[in-house]
Each structure stands twice: as C-alpha cells, then as structure tokens.
Amino acid sequence: MAKHDGQIVIKKYANRRLYNTGTSTYVTLDDLAVMVKKGDEFTVQDAKSGEDITHSVLTQIIFEQESKTGNTLLPISFLRQLISFYGDQMQMVVPSYLEHSMQAFTDQQVQMREQINKAFGDTPLGKNFSVPLQLVEEQVKRNTDLFHQAMQMFSPFMAAAPQAKETRKAEAKDIDELKEQMRALQAKLENLG
Secondary structure, three states: OOEEOOEEEEEEOOOOOEEEOOOOEEEOHHHHHHHHHHOOOEEEEEOOOOOEOHHHHHHHHHHHHHHHHOOOOOOHHHHHHHHHHOOOHHHHOHHHHHHHHHHHHHHHHHHHHHHHHHHHOOOHHHHHOOOOHHHHHHHHHHHHHHHHHHHHHHOHHHHHHHHHHHHHHHHHHHHHHHHHHHHHHHHHHHHHO
C-alpha cells in the first residue's frame, strides 16, 4: 500500500468521495471505521488543497456510528461537559486528558481479557466471554471520578460552586434568624418603654 510517513493517505474529493491511495479504491466512512478498528493508521487529506482533515473525518465517523447503531458511546452528560470546555481555559488540557484516559481504559480492557482467558481458557465461556458489564461500569466510574478530580485541580471554582451555594443558603438563613431576633428584641424594648 502507498503510505505517507508510515500512514495510509485517504484523499477526500469535492464530491465527498474518499479515495484510498494505498489500495487505489474508493472507500466509505464505514470502511474507514473498519480500518480504525483494525489499527490501521491513516490520514485524510483534502484532494484539492492537501489540507489534513483527518480530525473532521474521524468526528464524522463518530457521528455516523452514534446515529445509526442506536448504541451510543457518548452519553448526553459527557457531550454537554465536553461542549462546555470549548473556549474555556480548560480546553487545552482536555484533549490530552481524554487521550490518556482512553489509552488507560484500552490497556485495562486488554488486561481484563487476558485475565478472563487465563481463568476460563478454552471453555465456551472463555471463548465467548466479553468483559462483564459490571467491570466496565466500575472502570468507567473510576475514570469519571479521575476526570472530575483532574478538572477540580485545574479549576478549583468548579468544585467549590455547589458548596458555595449551600454556604450562601445557610448564611441567608442565619441572617433571617438574626433579623427575627432583632425584631423580637425591639418589640420587647418598646413594651418596656
């Protein structure tokens, strides 16, 4: 296959067609998704300008996968959080954090599969065993907790916001109680006078 700097080059034409220069064939976004799953490295270039548009094409693949399978990987709360980081001071930290988190998740998934294979071997359970949902959910929860902790380190005001709101409520209640006590004292003083 023809490669550019060790990667397959995909050309995207104005008519939105994608051309794999390595195999000299037209490909679809689904084909590119399969290549990603196989671990094939590729870049996507605009055929006219030569601009690297790999990021936008990969984002397009995610959009298509999310909309057609019905099995979304990106929960709405995650998408909202991600969108909120655009234009924020945290924007430059998020990509490397997400990249490291996904790599750690992948590494842990490989380790879990190896442990399952060691435990169950050639049994039908071992061959057809996908990682139990509970283990995955626990890992996701740990990663989410780590994400929140990391965000709190970089933005302490995010962590303090809910606590500050509760503190303000308590202070307002205390002030209301003091006002009531002052009114009661004033009424007693007027009665004495």
